[in-house]
Amino acid sequence: GACAEDxxxxxxxxxxxxxxxxxxxxxxxxxxxxxxxxxxxxxGEYVLPAPGGDLLRDGAGVLPTGRNIHALDPYRVPSKAAMARGLAAAEAAIEQHLREAGSYPETIAVNLWGLEAIKTRGESVGVVLGLIGARPTQEATGRVVRFELLPLEALGRPRVDALCSLSGIFRDTFANVVELLDDVLRRAAEAEDEPPEQNFVRKHFLELQAAEGDAEAAGSRIFSNAAGEFGSLVNERVSAGNWEQTDELGETWAQRNAFAFGRNQRGVERRNVLDALLATSGSMVQLTDSVEYGLTDIQEYYANTGAMVRKMGDLQGRKVSALIVETTQKEVRPRRLEAALRLEYRTKLLNPKWAEAMVAQGSGGAFEVSQRMTALVGWGATARFQESWVYDQGVEQYVFDEETAAKLRASNPEAFRNVVGRFLEASARGMWAPEQEVIERLQETYESLGDELEGMA
Structure with a gap:
């Protein structure tokens, strides 16, 4: 308190x-x-304006609450700090592929999400510019007016093609950035003085132009939902259990995100181009922008990141991984998706203290546990994250621990039934192979919950 401070x-x-x-x-x-x-x-009176933001990232400047908050000027994206961090992430992704595969990646996909860009001031945009070897140019007022390509001699490596996958919020909020990215990507594609083996943007442009017979299509690198649409719908299919084969989820993502945007197109469906770029992608980069929630907390991550790498893998006939960049950390250290998921499951879902806190919150806490179990199945179906220890420890902690199970059941029987049901679903779909006794106990619990919920209806 104040006395201690004094x-x-x-x-x-x-x-x-x-x-x-x-x-x-x-x-x-x-x-x-x-x-x-x-x-x-x-x-109808004046309300003092102030910048919005994340308290942990932006500090006390976002307080006090109760002001008329604004986000940022989209014409100043990316900021200098965001550009530096995005460049570091891009170089780290390239170096990792070079180290593991012995060659430069031809394409790296990048998810650009609206809220992430607002919070980080455009780090994901910095990643794209870093991949292709470009830098922002600002006018005297600080506004970004153009992205300039570095000469290959200054870059010191090939230009890596960038497949930009935009959320609906980014697409609609940062229309100016979309046009600037489209402009610089097309200039890279049309750089006739650069050999294709040193400019993968141009290499793929020439290949696509020969296949499509259309320069506008061949130069498309920025994809999202159709205009006015949002989301991949993969999470809806996983939540409803409305899928048979895992490749259906990657296909759903591709169908929803095959619409190209740029200076001269506003949502033109170009599925062949999207597939061609996915087929050459060595990996993809996903930024996380908050310590409050992560990959395992919300459904959108597996529905987009997971489903995208699933589609890449299906087209390439191999497992493709994603690189996760935590923008809240001081150092830019991309972590493989699988390692990031393991860390999150150990520190959250399988952490006894986290579980205890969720159970203590009653119905809302039970719902949070339920959501994370759905996401676990989602990650297994999309990114093929199917590690038995997560299920083994999870079932012991939430279903077979009598005290925890009783509290979840009492506070939110529907959420608890979903938890039990996801374990059964994971077993039925081949993601988890528990002993028969475990399955029987789960089935018995699931059926009793069904009877209980029917009686409440």
Whole structure:
């Protein structure tokens, strides 16, 4: 409290971190301003503007709450810091492929998500520019007006082609960035003075132009849902159990994301081009932008990252992995998808303290556990993450631990039934091979929950 802070100051031991923490605490206590600002807005009065953001990333500047928040100027994306971090991620992805495969990747796919770009000021855009060897050019006001290609001599390696997969929010929020990316990618494709073996953007452009007979199509590198559409629908299929073969999920993603965008096209379906680029992709890069939620917490990650690498693998006849870049960390260290998932499952779903906290939250906590079990099946179906130890420990912790199971069942029987059902589904689909006794216990629990829910209806 305040007394402790005063004592620290008098003793000369108050650090900058302690003072900043006290400042943040005081600002958080001003949350009553939210109601005050709401009343001012309803009265048509002025509400003080302020930048929005993540408290952990952006610091006390996002406080107090209750102000008229704005995100960022899309014409200043990427920022200098975002460009530097994106470039580091791009080079790390290229170096990893070179180290493992002995050659440069011809294509690397990048997911560009709207909220990530807002929080990081465009790190994913920096990744794309890093891959193809380009840098942003700013006018005197700081606005980014063009992406310039570096000469191959300055780049020191081939230009790696970039397949840009946009979320609907990014597509609609950063239309100017989409046009700038399209412009620089097409200039790379049309660089006649660069040999195709040193410019994979041009190499693929020439191949696609020969196949499609259309320069506009051959130069397309930016894909998303059709205009006005959002999401891959893969998570809906997984949640409903509405799929038979895993390749159906990769195909669903491709069907939903085969629409090209750029200066001269606003959602033109170009499935052949998308497939050709996926077939040459050595890996894909996914940025995570928050410590509050990760790959295993929400369905959109496996529905996009997982489904994309699934489609890549199906087209290439091999397993393709993704590289995960945690933008909240000081150093840019891409981690393989499988390693990132293992870490998250150990620290969250299979962490007794996390489980205890979720169970203590009642119905909402049970729902969170249920969602993560659905995501576990989703990752198994898309990215082929099917490690038995996760299921073995999970079933013991949430179903066979009598105290935990009783609390989940009492607080949210429907969510608990989904937890049990996902274990049975994983077994039935060949993702997990438990002992027959385990299956029988799960089936008995699942059936009793069905009877219980019927009685409540």
């Amino acid at each position: 004592a620290l100051r008098q003793a000369g031991g108050a650090t900058h971190e302690v003072e900043e923490a006290a400042r943040i605490r005081d600002l958080l206590r001003r949350n009553g301003e939210e109601l005050h600002s709401l009343l001012r807005a309803l009265n």
